[in-house]
Amino acid sequence: MTAATKVLVVDDSALMRKALKTMLLDAEGFDVHLARNGEDALEQLPRVRPDVVTLDINMPVMDGLTCLAEIMRTSPCPVVMVSSLTERGALVTLEALELGAVDYVEKPGGTVSLNMRDAAEELVDKVRRAARARTRTGGLAARLRRAREESFATAPAPRSGTARSAGAGSARGEVDLLVLGASTGGPALLSDLLAQLPAGCTAPVLVAQHMPQSFTGPLARRIDASCPLPVQEVTGLTPVRPGHVYVARGDADMVVARRAEGLVVRPAPAGPSYRWHPSVDRLVQSAMEVIDPRRVVGVLLTGMGDDGAEQMAELHSRGGRTIAESEESAVVWGMPGQLVARGGATRVLHSDDIPAQLAAWL
Known part of the structure; x- marks a missing residue:
C-alpha cells in the first residue's frame, strides 16, 4: 500500500x-x-x-x-x-x-x-x-555569483554523456531566433538563465512560460531588472527586434509571423488544440513556418507534461539546435524528458550549464 x-x-x-x-x-x-x-x-x-x-x-x-x-x-x-x-x-x-x-x-x-x-x-x-518535484535551493543571487566565476569562452561537456550531434545545424553565430519553453519550476530558472545571456546577443528571444495573464507582465518586468537585454510582455502585434526578449502573455498563445517590415509576434486566443498556455508547441511551430529551422535554437526547461517536445523534436530533425534541461536539475522532468525520449535534443544539460552553451552558439 x-x-x-x-x-x-x-x-x-x-x-x-x-x-x-x-x-x-x-x-x-x-x-x-x-x-x-x-x-x-x-x-x-x-x-x-x-x-x-x-x-x-x-x-x-x-x-x-x-x-x-x-x-x-x-x-x-x-x-x-x-x-x-x-x-x-x-x-x-x-x-x-x-x-x-x-x-x-x-x-x-x-x-x-x-x-x-x-x-x-x-x-x-x-x-x-x-x-514528486525536485526542490531548487540556493536562490538567484547565489547562482548568479557562481555563474560570474565561470567562463563563457567554450561550451561545457554534458554531465551525463547524453549530448547529441548538432547534425545539420547552422554554424556558430548564425542564430536568427532563440525560443525558450517552461512550466512548473520555470520562472526562477528563466530569470537566472536570461540574466546570463551575453549582452552582445543579437538574436531575439521568445519565451513561453505556462502562467495566468496576471503573472506574465510582472514576470517580464522582473526578468528585465536583471537581464542585459530589454524584456517585454507581448500584449499585441509587436515587431521583433534583435537582442530583445519577448514574453508570451498568459492564458493565450504567442505566434510568430512575417510581415513586409520583418518578423512580428502577437498573442493568439488559447484554443482547444493545445492543452497548455502559452503553448510552446504552437510558438515553435509558427517560428519554423517563417524562419529557416537551421537558424533557430530551442530550449525546453522544467515542466509537467509534454508541451514543446513534439515541435522541438521536429525543429531538431530539420537541422535546428535544441537543449533539454537534464533530469538532474529539472524541478519536474516532464517536458524536457519528453524531448529526450523523442530523440530531439541536441544537448541534454544541467541548468547551470545551459547559459554557457547558449553563449557559445550565440
Missing part, C-alpha cells in the same frame, strides 16, 4: 485551513497537518516532516516569504504557495518561486466554499506534482 502524502497546510485563517484540509482529504491519499502561521509551521517541521507544504503569503507573526526562506535554509522540501492572482500577489509569488517554491495555486476570494470547490482539482493536482 502506497504511503499517504504528508502535507503541512499553513494559513492564518481557520476557515481556509479547514477548506484546504477538506479538499485534500476528500481526494484521498493525503495525511494533512495544520499550522496557523509561519512560526508555527517552522516549529512543526521537525516533527511532521511533510512531503509538501502549502503556504499562505500574508500572515501575522511570520509571513509566507520569511517562512519559505527559512524552510529552504533549514529543511528544504516542496512548497506550493497559496496566492492571489492580483498584480501584487503575482509579484510576491514570483519572489517566492525564486526563493525555491515549486508552484502556486490561486487563493480564493468571496465565498470560500464555492471558490475552493472550483479550485479543488488544481490544488490536489499541484500538491501531488509537488510531492
